[in-house]
Amino acid sequence: xxxxxxxxxxxxxxxxxxxxxxxxxxxxxxxxxxxxxxxxxxxxxxxxxxxxxxxxxxxxxxxxxxxxxxxxxxxxxxxxxxxxxxxxxxxxxxxxxxxxxxxx
Amino acid sequence: xxxxxxxxxxxxxxxxxxxxxxxxxxxxxxxxxxxxxxxxxxxxxxxxxxxxxxxxxxxxxxxxxxxxxxxxxxxxxxxxxxxxxxxxxxxxxxxxxxxxxxxxxxxxxxxxxxxxxxxxxxxxxxxxxxxxxxxxxxxxxxxxxxxxxxxxxxxxxxxxxxxxxxxxxxxxxxxxxxxxxxxxxxxxxxxxxxxxxxxxxxxxxxxxxxxxxxxxxxxxxxxxxxxx
Numbered sequence: 333x334x335x336x337x338x339x340x341x342x343x344x345x346x347x348x349x350x351x352x353x354x355x356x357x358x359x360x361x362x363x364x365x366x367x368x369x370x371x372x373x374x375x376x377x378x379x380x381x382x383x384x385x386x387x388x389x390x391x392x393x394x395x396x397x398x399x400x401x402x403x404x405x406x407x408x409x410x411x412x413x414x415x416x417x418x419x420x421x422x423x424x425x426x427x428x429x430x431x432x433x434x435x436x
Numbered sequence: 437x438x439x440x441x442x443x444x445x446x447x448x449x450x451x452x453x454x455x456x457x458x459x460x461x462x463x464x465x466x467x468x469x470x471x472x473x474x475x476x477x478x479x480x481x482x483x484x485x486x487x488x489x490x491x492x493x494x495x496x497x498x499x500x501x502x503x504x505x506x507x508x509x510x511x512x513x514x515x516x517x518x519x520x521x522x523x524x525x526x527x528x529x530x531x532x533x534x535x536x537x538x539x540x541x542x543x544x545x546x547x548x549x550x551x552x553x554x555x556x557x558x559x560x561x562x563x564x565x566x567x568x569x570x571x572x573x574x575x576x577x578x579x580x581x582x583x584x585x586x587x588x589x590x591x592x593x594x595x596x597x598x599x600x601x602x603x604x605x606x607x608x609x610x611x612x613x614x615x616x617x618x619x620x621x622x623x624x625x626x627x628x629x630x631x632x633x634x635x636x637x638x639x640x641x642x643x644x645x646x647x648x649x650x651x652x653x654x655x656x657x658x659x660x661x662x663x664x
Contacts, residue, residue, distance in 0.1 A: 358625045360571050362598060377553065377626045395626055402601075402620075411602045412614045420625035 340396055344370045345429040348398065348421055356384030359425045365436040366404055367429045371418050372397035379422065394423040404435040469507050513582040515653035517548050518630050521557075522656070523648035526635040539630070543580060551579040552628040558621060559632045560658070565612045566631050567605065567658035569597035570623040577628035581656060588657065598622060608659045631658040639663070 340346060350364040351357075358380050376392035383390075402415040409415070470482040478486070492498045521543060525532035535542035539555030555577055558566045570576065571594050576584040587593050596604050601618050605611070612618055623629050633655050639647060654660035 358572060360622065360624055362571075363622075372556075374554070374627060380625065397627075399619075406599060410600065411618055412616075415601070415618045415620075417598060417620040417622065419622035420627060422625065 339394070339423070340370050340373070340426060340428075342370055342373060345431065345433070346370060346396075346398060346421075346426045347429040347433065349425055349427050351425060353381065355381055357381055359421060360419065362405060363398075363400065363419055363421070366400050367433055367435045368398040368400035368404075370396050371399040374420065377422075396421055396423070396426065398426070400435075469510075510578070510582070513579050515581050515651075515656060516648065517543070517546075518577075518581050518653075518656040519648040519651035520546055521548070521630075522632055522651045522662075523644045525557075525632055526647055527644050532632070535632070548580060550577065550628075552577055554627045555580065556621075556627050556629045557632050558619075558629055558658075560634050562616070562634070564617045564619055565605075565610075565658065567597060567601050567618065567620050568623060568629045568631060569594055569620060571595070571598055572622075572624045575623040575628060577630060580628075580630070581653065585653065585657075605659065608654070610659070610661060630656045633658075633662050636661070636663045 345367060346369070347367050348359065348363050348365065351359075374395040374397060377395050378388065378390055379393045382388075397418050398421050399416050399418045402409045402411055402417055403413060405417060470478065470485055472486060474482075489503060493500055493503075521535060521539075524546065525535050525542075531542065531545070534545070535557050536559060539557045540550045540552075542557070543550045543555065558568070560566055569588075574584055574589040574594075576588060578584070593604065598620055601620050602612060605618070621629050633651065635647070636650065639650070642650075650663040652660055652662070655662050
């Protein structure tokens with residue numbers, strides 16, 4: 333099966349969605365529904381949501397590093413205003429975000 | 437169970453309900469993997485490990501020699517390997533460039549085989565201090581650095597590093613000025629990370645080996661600065 337090609341590029345604004353999916357998912361709850369920027373296009377990896385249950389060799393999924401501002405993650409964040417966090421998100425957990433779109 | 441080097445995901449993923457590594461090392465028994473002829477009484481995990489090991493050998497899936505070789509490789513991994521990479525990057529800008537581009541390839545240049553899928557090297561700058569955490573389990577570049585420190589695996593660190601990183605860093609003795617960004621990297625999926633710290637001032641005359649001696653394990657996670 334052909335690997336999915338990355339459709340987000342460096343600097344793209346993205347929303348990390350909440351798929352509400354059970355099982356071995358790698359999208360932490362604290363980052364769901366947050367808007368950030370693609371910081372690094374990592375290549376494609378087998379989907380851990382499948383591999384965890386022994387389904388190996390499937391279609392590989394693009395993986396991105398997404399940078400979020402700490403003040404968007406935690407409304408009461410006490411650090412500096414430009415403190416940030418970068419985490420790895422698989423393609424199917426991302427949607428394009430508009431310029432004015434904010435974290436929820 | 438003793439195999440963390442291959443890429444810890446197949447291991448992590450096989451146990452969705454329990455991401456904490458139940459490694460014999462973490463039970464305070466022996467600094468070495470459990471053996472059939474250990475003098476200490478076996479706990480639950482040690483007994484399970486030995487049973488699994490003998491089954492794998494009986495079924496012909498692995499040989500005792502292959503298991504022993506892997507255990508030896510695991511024990512070769514130490515923070516010093518990461519420190520060597522950092523010291524080399526400080527004295528050789530071209531190497532540093534290659535290391536930031538591809539951490540695994542740079543490690544290979546120094547004769548270090550990183551078996552995780554990818555090694556990202558995150559550079560500290562005068563404007564940005566980086567801290568590594570794995571909030572979902574305890575992902576760590578084990579084939580390079582060996583087992584992570586116990587605090588790295590703790591639920592307290594894993595939750596607080598993303599929520600209040602400056603406070604956590606202060607508890608480690610690091611007070612990062614407000615003018616410097618603190619950037620936390622959650623190692624939550626397929627990549628593994630080390631921090632490339634800034635070279636301390638006043639180290640111009642030091643050799644590469646002397647520089648490597650300044651770089652502790654915690655520097656490579658971003659919880660400390662070199663030479664402190």
